[in-house]
Amino acid sequence: MRHLRAINQKANRVQQSLAPEPPGSAEDVVALQDGSGTPQQPEGPHIPLGCSLVFQPGWEADRNGGTAGLCQPVERDLFDCHRGCFWPAHVPDQLNHSPDWTGKCAAAQKDWRKIDLIFP
Amino acid sequence: MTYLSRGEYHTFAAADRQFLYLVPSAAVFALDEPAQALLDALADRPLPRQELLDTMSARFPDLDLDQTLEELEQVQAIRLTSNVGPAPVIPLTPVPAVPSVPLTTAVLNVTNQCNLSCGYFYEYSEDKIVDTATGAQPKFMSEETACQGIDLLMNESGDNRVVHVSFFGGETLMNYPVLRRVVPYARAQASARHKHVEFNLTTNATLLTEDMINFLADEDIAVTVSMDGPRELQNRFRVFHDGSPSYDVVLPRVKALLARHHSRPIGARVTLTSQVSDVVTIFRHLTDEIGFQEVGFAPVTTSPNRDHALDGSGFDHMVGQFKTLANEFLEAAATDRHHGFSNVSETLEEIHKGASKAYPCGAGLGLVGVATGGDVALCHRFAGSDDHKLGSVSEGLDREAQTQFLERHHLANKPDCHSCWARPLCSGGCYHEAHTRYGTSTHANLHYCDWIREWTDVCLRIYGELAERNPAFLSRFD
Numbered sequence: 319m320r321h322l323r324a325i326n327q328k329a330n331r332v333q334q335s336l337a338p339e340p341p342g343s344a345e346d347v348v349a350l351q352d353g354s355g356t357p358q359q360p361e362g363p364h365i366p367l368g369c370s371l372v373f374q375p376g377w378e379a380d381r382n383g384g385t386a387g388l389c390q391p392v393e394r395d396l397f398d399c400h401r402g403c404f405w406p407a408h409v410p411d412q413l414n415h416s417p418d419w420t421g422k423c424a425a426a427q428k429d430w431r432k433i434d435l436i437f438p
Numbered sequence: 439m440t441y442l443s444r445g446e447y448h449t450f451a452a453a454d455r456q457f458l459y460l461v462p463s464a465a466v467f468a469l470d471e472p473a474q475a476l477l478d479a480l481a482d483r484p485l486p487r488q489e490l491l492d493t494m495s496a497r498f499p500d501l502d503l504d505q506t507l508e509e510l511e512q513v514q515a516i517r518l519t520s521n522v523g524p525a526p527v528i529p530l531t532p533v534p535a536v537p538s539v540p541l542t543t544a545v546l547n548v549t550n551q552c553n554l555s556c557g558y559f560y561e562y563s564e565d566k567i568v569d570t571a572t573g574a575q576p577k578f579m580s581e582e583t584a585c586q587g588i589d590l591l592m593n594e595s596g597d598n599r600v601v602h603v604s605f606f607g608g609e610t611l612m613n614y615p616v617l618r619r620v621v622p623y624a625r626a627q628a629s630a631r632h633k634h635v636e637f638n639l640t641t642n643a644t645l646l647t648e649d650m651i652n653f654l655a656d657e658d659i660a661v662t663v664s665m666d667g668p669r670e671l672q673n674r675f676r677v678f679h680d681g682s683p684s685y686d687v688v689l690p691r692v693k694a695l696l697a698r699h700h701s702r703p704i705g706a707r708v709t710l711t712s713q714v715s716d717v718v719t720i721f722r723h724l725t726d727e728i729g730f731q732e733v734g735f736a737p738v739t740t741s742p743n744r745d746h747a748l749d750g751s752g753f754d755h756m757v758g759q760f761k762t763l764a765n766e767f768l769e770a771a772a773t774d775r776h777h778g779f780s781n782v783s784e785t786l787e788e789i790h791k792g793a794s795k796a797y798p799c800g801a802g803l804g805l806v807g808v809a810t811g812g813d814v815a816l817c818h819r820f821a822g823s824d825d826h827k828l829g830s831v832s833e834g835l836d837r838e839a840q841t842q843f844l845e846r847h848h849l850a851n852k853p854d855c856h857s858c859w860a861r862p863l864c865s866g867g868c869y870h871e872a873h874t875r876y877g878t879s880t881h882a883n884l885h886y887c888d889w890i891r892e893w894t895d896v897c898l899r900i901y902g903e904l905a906e907r908n909p910a911f912l913s914r915f916d
Binding site: 320321324325326327329332 | 794
């Protein structure tokens with residue numbers, strides 16, 4: 319920091335927490351980590367979460383360039399795009415008119431055919 | 439539209455510099471001129487980012503103000519808002535109480551009897567919580583109960599390497615025989631658990647004998663003497679049951695104590711009332727003339743309608759005198775000299791560490807009070823009160839009652855405090871004071887908010903001055 323100077327112990331801790339970590343010292347945040355501390359994917363370049371930020375191997379293509387070993391099934395995209403991502407996928411208005419449009423779809427990969435057809 | 443608005447902080451000037459005390463983090467930063475100017479510009483109303491930068495760039499044409507803004511945003515001195523009005527008060531989120539906080543301190547009320555009859559003392563005056571004359575609690579704590587209190591402290595202290603035992607009363611020395619036996623017992627218990635135990639004791643000093651003084655010195659027991667100052671002030675409230683004055687009884691005994699006991703600083707504790715409020719005179723007498731190393735002052739805890747209660751002008755007078763002593767403290771500390779005004783040093787330590795408290799003190803958290811009969815309560819001031827009971831020495835600590843207490847008393851439940859910049863240090867103030875004033879320990883002590891803020895500001899300025907002039911002094915709090 320150039321304009322603020324830490325004076326007490328707490329300020330020093332705040333400053334430390336804000337200091338940029340040296341390259342390579344931090345673990346990447348990678349999709350589908352189980353929190354056990356053991357990386358499920360080999361270390362590599364930084365891959366931000368969210369499909370619109372970069373092309374994400376393992377999401378649209380597996381490590382071999384095919385679709386057999388995707389880290390998430392392609393059917394999940396419908397949900398991940400409209401719930402987990404800022405980009406609103408073209409889905410029905412589940413807040414007002416069609417709150418139950420996925421009511422019969424317990425698991426996307428298995429039940430995606432049960433999703434209701436909605437006509438506006 | 440997005441605006442930049444001021445975050446929660448208090449600015450103060452010291453050593454020709456501007457400082458920032460951030461809330462709720464309690465971090466203290468020194469500001470440079472551009473950072474201060476940006477905060478000033480947002481002091482009254484939020485502004486759009488570009489408007490703020492345009493205004494300031496004329497004043498600081500060569501600076502990258504984006505960088506300054508970013509730093510202020512990172513420490514949350516500035517925050518984003520979509521509202522042009524005053525920054526909203528953000529309600530605090532209650533944090534679930536940790537169910538098993540280890541104990542650090544047990545205060546043993548070894549007796550609820552006293553040979554003095556101080557008109558203002560909460561334990562006997564009209565403000566009392568517990569009936570010590572005809573109530574269920576015995577007048578003196580038995581050796582067995584005291585030892586059980588020690589066991590409770592040891593058993594509930596978890597991984598704490600150091601535990602503290604405080605002896606309190608009544609007049610503590612009226613139960614001297616039990617003190618003599620419980621100190622070695624506590625040492626043995628601590629040693630068996632590879633812990634270290636420290637003792638302190640509060641007394642009015644009227645009963646001190648040579649044997650007692652030797653015991654206190656040999657056993658390394660820190661002593662606080664309740665004393666109100668020069669003869670006239672001491673004798674105003676601190677009298678025996680027959681009304682006879684105590685000063686001339688106390689003085690030779692205190693001097694003997696100070697002459698013999700050097701292993702711990704011996705402190706005086708002064709209770710300020712509407713009739714005893716001459717802080718500077720009292721301080722001079724107790725330090726220069728009698729020889730106490732530390733003197734702490736506290737306004738009397740009482741209902742506002744009592745004659746001895748401090749009113750608004752009384753508080754103002756008190757703060758004015760505190761400031762005089764605080765400035766003396768600053769000049770002493772800046773040149774590495776000792777000054778015994780303990781009210782300042784305690785607050786400086788909390789500022790240095792950046793304490794941001796969800797609870798005003800350790801009562802019911804790491805500290806408990808044990809009543810003469812063995813009931814465990816929030817602290818010594820509530821010892822024996824059924825409404826504030828947290829178990830007993832025979833049945834153990836009632837962790838469920840403790841959890842309920844902590845949930846009810848969390849700062850998040852004191853909305854009056856949520857807009858106050860002094861809350862990291864005050865956290866609503868003393869439970870007992872609140873109980874006496876408002877009838878419930880959950881209430882914030884609103885009657886001294888202005889005083890707390892003024893006093894905290896004084897201590898912050900001293901902290902800022904010392905940080906610039908003699909930072910080595912502050913490192914003693916590391």
